[in-house]
Amino acid sequence: MAFRGFSTLRAGLPYAGVLIEFCWLFPWVLLLTGAFYGGAAAPLLGSWTALGLMVLGFVTVRWVLARPWPISTARVAVVAAGFTAGLASVKLTYYPQFAAWDLRWALLLLRAAHDALPEITPPVVGALMAALLWWRGIVLGEREFSHFEIDRQYRRGVAWSIFFVLLYAIYGDTRGFALAQVAPTYLLAFFSFGLTALAVARLIGIWQETLADEDQALVMNRHWLLLLLGVVGLILSLAMAVSGIVSVEFRPMLLLVFRPLEPVLEFVFYLVFVVAMVIARVILLVISRLPFRGGLADRPAVTPPSFAELFKDLPPQVVSSARWGMVLAIIALLVLLVALAVVRARRRQKKRDEDERESVWSAEELLGGLGAMWRKFLSRFRVPQRVHEGPGVGAIRAIYRELLRVGAAAGIPRFGHETPDEYQPRLSQYLPNHVEEVGALTGIYIQVRYAGHQATEEDVRTSQDGLARIKQSARDRPVNPCHLRGCAIMFGTQVNRIRPMTGTSTRSECSERAAIRCEAAATERRMDPGGAD
Structure with missing residues (x-):
């Protein structure tokens, strides 16, 4: 019931x-x-x-x-x-x-x-x-x-x-x-x-x-x-x-x-009407001061016609x-x-939905929302400016691009969904003797690329030395041609010119043209037009 x-x-x-x-x-x-x-x-x-x-x-x-x-x-x-x-x-x-x-x-x-x-x-x-x-x-x-x-x-x-x-x-x-x-x-x-x-x-x-x-x-x-x-x-x-x-x-x-409150209430209503009347008179005064052509200001003042007379x-x-x-x-x-x-x-x-909420009005939230809308509207007319990069930043990014080319040439390209931290373990497995160098290059790149760190000359010199040791070691490492073929397929490179091999060989024995294609494809897919990777 x-x-x-x-x-x-x-x-x-x-x-x-x-x-x-x-x-x-x-x-x-x-x-x-x-x-x-x-x-x-x-x-x-x-x-x-x-x-x-x-x-x-x-x-x-x-x-x-x-x-x-x-x-x-x-x-x-x-x-x-x-x-x-x-x-x-x-x-x-x-x-x-x-x-x-x-x-x-x-x-x-x-x-x-x-x-x-x-x-x-x-x-x-x-x-x-x-x-x-x-x-x-x-x-x-x-x-x-x-x-x-x-x-x-x-x-x-x-x-x-x-x-x-x-x-x-x-x-x-x-x-x-x-x-x-x-x-x-x-x-x-x-x-x-x-x-x-x-x-x-x-x-x-x-x-x-x-x-x-x-x-x-x-x-x-x-x-x-x-x-x-x-x-x-x-x-x-x-x-x-x-x-x-x-x-x-x-x-x-x-x-x-x-x-007892009647005079106060009448004064409040009178004040409201007076403010409205003053605003109306100010508007009429501004309109009367506007320049008119044809000598209208020299004409004698006349009583304005009524609405019916205008009709x-x-x-x-x-x-x-x-x-x-x-x-x-x-x-x-x-x-x-x-x-x-x-x-x-x-x-x-x-x-x-099933939840019941009480609507609470807030002047701060209203003003904040209006300000955000105004800033968003103004941002559409602003030309985005490219952040100025110092010489150390450009050098570190160029060094990391060379590291990516080394990995791509070895058949270990960086995938599109991988971050630098996720790519580092795979590249370190290929270069077990240079784990510290790969980690150092990745770390300094992340600091420069995403944290706004300004690289010093010492950072650039240390990174160049580490990259040189990595490249020297990569030249002496054996390369599986299947890796090259997979790299070429991944980056859209033709593989019909890659010489098939049954075993492993050094990089000098591989098709130099195919390796160059892999490096170029990796560079095009991973780099942005301004040099970002």
Whole structure:
């Protein structure tokens, strides 16, 4: 029983996240309606319509992501569903007199969008609000809801709710808040559902971590579930009982609380607006100081024409084309936002794992990442400079190349996957009397080639003496012609001119031409164009 109960709660947790988002977002919809059209206008979208758009967007993106569809098909499906749902919500809100099959309302909506400037009609703003709510539903649908996600969503809602309450306490008697008198009800619902969702998410997290049976884990006991349901019922009951009183007496109570802080809050908002005004005036001042041709500066100052007067001076075809272009640009922007949300959701689904991590934002990591991106961008335009090598470095590398030629001529070439340390034992087996010289040459080469060591004259002289002894010993060593044949095949050298031998012989008896080919092939394969090996 407990298992089924917690499974049901876990399945319903994402929908609680959508409800939390709606409860703090809808008061801003009411504020926007009052700011544009005053208190006599109806809300841009009804509460149930707005909630339905968010839930439908949430369900749609989850359903699409669960299908094995390509990303292009997923985009088209989500955009088409959002377009249909948004138009349906606008039709039900602003054009209820038309039948479902009568598309004249769509033409009226297009005409209203075309005539949006200088005055924007409610159907156009309602359509934009429907697109915003649908997009928020898609964003929520791409997330994996856990205790950390609910906590982050709750904190974001608290911040926006506090900002709304401060504005409501100071400017509640203005026209913008005429429709927002019922906003406290939604804010109370936000806190109630948010705290409840936090408790449920935490219980689910504890239940998943224990993975115990009902007898061993108290978190799966039915008494815990009953206690949780009782707390939830108490919170919801108090919210419903108080909402009717608070919606009327909310602002006077807030004024009593914030009256000592009212001058401070007004000063803060005034300071923000003053800073914005100063920035705008600076921009206008800079533009006014720009030189203009044609004697425009000598003309007397006149009052700038209004937006409507500018439209009157333009040809009707230009104005109409500009309006339709604006409508198409807004639609394309909305489609792009929805498509990007679907792409992000698909990527998150591919990278999903079972570990839950809390997202911690760090300013240092952000600045460090931006700095790394900037340095990487600048590095593309820099010409790589070759490191200057001293005479000792070049001499040591030339000596080691001679050592490689000795090994290649003896049929012991250095393979492409071998490092100098890995090649040293094989070459030492061929020259058992010069193990120390081979090791010394390899060591000094590694120091010079990879560690940036600057070889001295003593190092160069010692390496030359060791190489001379190795070459003298290699001339007197017998060479197996099969080694030469293998060397030639390995480095792409033809072997049809190598004189076959049945036994062993000295190097002077071997084909000198084949030995030269082996040395040249080894040099070409092991050396880089600048002399690196």
